[in-house]
Amino acid sequence: MTNSILILEDEKIQRNLYARILRAEGYEAYEAGTIAQAKAYLKKNMQVLIADVGLPDGNGLDFIIEIKKQYPNIEVIVITGQASINDGVKAIKNGAFDYLIKGEVARKMIVLVAQAMKKAIKQTKESEKQPINVGFHSIIGDSDPIQKIKLIGSKVAATNANVLLLGETGVGKDILAEVIHKASKRANEHFVAINCSALGAEMLESELFGYKMGAFTGAFRDKKGLFEEAGKGTIFLDEIGEMSLLLQSKILRVLENRSYIKVGDTKTSYTDCRIIAATHVNLLNAIKEGRFREDLYYRIASFVITVPALRDRPTDIPLLAKYYINKLALKMEMPVPKITAGYLNALSAYAWPGNVRELINVIERSLILSSGLLTVELLELSEARKAENTQYLEDFELNHIKYIVQECNGNKRKAAKMLGIAIATLYRKLALME
Numbered sequence: 001m002t003n004s005i006l007i008l009e010d011e012k013i014q015r016n017l018y019a020r021i022l023r024a025e026g027y028e029a030y031e032a033g034t035i036a037q038a039k040a041y042l043k044k045n046m047q048v049l050i051a052d053v054g055l056p057d058g059n060g061l062d063f064i065i066e067i068k069k070q071y072p073n074i075e076v077i078v079i080t081g082q083a084s085i086n087d088g089v090k091a092i093k094n095g096a097f098d099y100l101i102k103g104e105v106a107r108k109m110i111v112l113v114a115q116a117m118k119k120a121i122k123q124t125k126e127s128e129k130q131p132i133n134v135g136f137h138s139i140i141g142d143s144d145p146i147q148k149i150k151l152i153g154s155k156v157a158a159t160n161a162n163v164l165l166l167g168e169t170g171v172g173k174d175i176l177a178e179v180i181h182k183a184s185k186r187a188n189e190h191f192v193a194i195n196c197s198a199l200g201a202e203m204l205e206s207e208l209f210g211y212k213m214g215a216f217t218g219a220f221r222d223k224k225g226l227f228e229e230a231g232k233g234t235i236f237l238d239e240i241g242e243m244s245l246l247l248q249s250k251i252l253r254v255l256e257n258r259s260y261i262k263v264g265d266t267k268t269s270y271t272d273c274r275i276i277a278a279t280h281v282n283l284l285n286a287i288k289e290g291r292f293r294e295d296l297y298y299r300i301a302s303f304v305i306t307v308p309a310l311r312d313r314p315t316d317i318p319l320l321a322k323y324y325i326n327k328l329a330l331k332m333e334m335p336v337p338k339i340t341a342g343y344l345n346a347l348s349a350y351a352w353p354g355n356v357r358e359l360i361n362v363i364e365r366s367l368i369l370s371s372g373l374l375t376v377e378l379l380e381l382s383e384a385r386k387a388e389n390t391q392y393l394e395d396f397e398l399n400h401i402k403y404i405v406q407e408c409n410g411n412k413r414k415a416a417k418m419l420g421i422a423i424a425t426l427y428r429k430l431a432l433m434e
Contacts, residue, residue, distance in 0.1 A: 004028045008038045008051040025110055035063055042071060047120040048113060049076045053087050061090055068095035073123040075116035079105060136179055140323050141316035145308040156303045157183035164300050165278035167307030170357030173278040174238060181234040189233030192226045197242035205247055206263050215264020230273035241281030248293045255299040310352040317348045324363050342376040401429055
């Protein structure tokens with residue numbers, strides 16, 4: 001249902017009045033006298049909710065929080081008494097679109113509802129454009145390596161085992177870590193992440209464990225660390241292979257007895273969070289070289305998942321490209337451009353030394369430069385890799401052209417249209433095959 005509004009008001013006369021006003025404006029107006037009745041209507045795809053604060057079975061202000069968690073696209077307008085302006089302010093803090101004061105509802109409601117409706121419809125359209133990110137469905141790809149990761153990832157997510165993610169930089173280890181968290185029993189708890197290679201040893205220790213006021217110059221107050229922030233959730237230690245040996249020993253203590261000491265503190269703190277670690281470093285080699293603790297390795301490697309490089313799953317590249325084209329176009333508030341076959345072919349043929357992260361950057365640049373059409377000319381791939389990929393790209397392109405011509409039963413005009421190239425270009429490329 002579109003243009004649907006639910007009025008949650010326990011006073012029937014007021015409720016009927018609001019409904020009549022809104023129906024006269026062309027809206028589908030529904031009425032509920034209690035929160036319980038409202039919940040039944042909300043399942044029918046409402047866009048706007050007008051709610052009173054005082055209700056027979058609950059408080060309208062508290063109900064806003066519940067609504068926004070379950071139905072984030074619904075906009076809520078709260079009706080509050082003349083002497084309860086603070087309720088209006090609290091309503092907005094809880095996620096309401098705005099508030100109306102009783103006595104001014106009939107006069108101001110139409111304008112406010114129109115604004116809320118416009119926002120609700122826009123949000124709904126935007127959310128419909130994006131794939132549903134539920135568990136392992138948010139991992140883009142259907143290649144054998146990715147199917148395997150989804151299978152084993154879903155199994156380990158159901159346990160409390162510590163997980164070690166291996167793979168090159170940019171393959172998406174951070175995404176997999178968060179998906180494992182969201183698919184676990186800890187999904188409603190916090191997920192916190194930190195890149196261990198981005199901070200010096202002392203600062204990293206402070207970030208992980210927190211500190212007490214006066215622990216060092218500039219420590220003017222107590223600070224929570226990420227282990228405390230995570231609570232019973234998950235902490236993701238990215239690039240753990242770059243962590244100092246001293247800090248490694250402190251992480252080992254957390255894994256062994258769930259305890260740690262804040263910087264500048266004397267008492268022990270405890271944590272119940274799950275640890276997921278990741279690295280592009282070969283930890284077994286690092287152990288031999290004395291750069292990584294062997295006992296820590298076997299603690300964090302309760303379950304190991306190796307995330308494949310993008311070049312090892314080329315069939316996923318078109319799927320990833322289309323996903324990020326749509327996502328980035330929406331973010332940049334621009335129309336989604338058309339994609340030529342040549343553009344996708346070039347992406348599929350490239351070796352992607354920077355993996356998915358590089359793919360995203362290349363697509364973003366293409367979108368900025370495009371004029372409604374993504375062509376191979378918009379691509380600027382790494383010069384070092386261009387030479388390596390030139391022959392492979394040419395062979396891939398010619399084989400693809402040959403396949404399309406065959407699929408079109410030799411109809412070259414139809415094949416050129418499918419390929420997104422001029423008929424003259426097609427004839428020129430076919431001549432190369434002779």
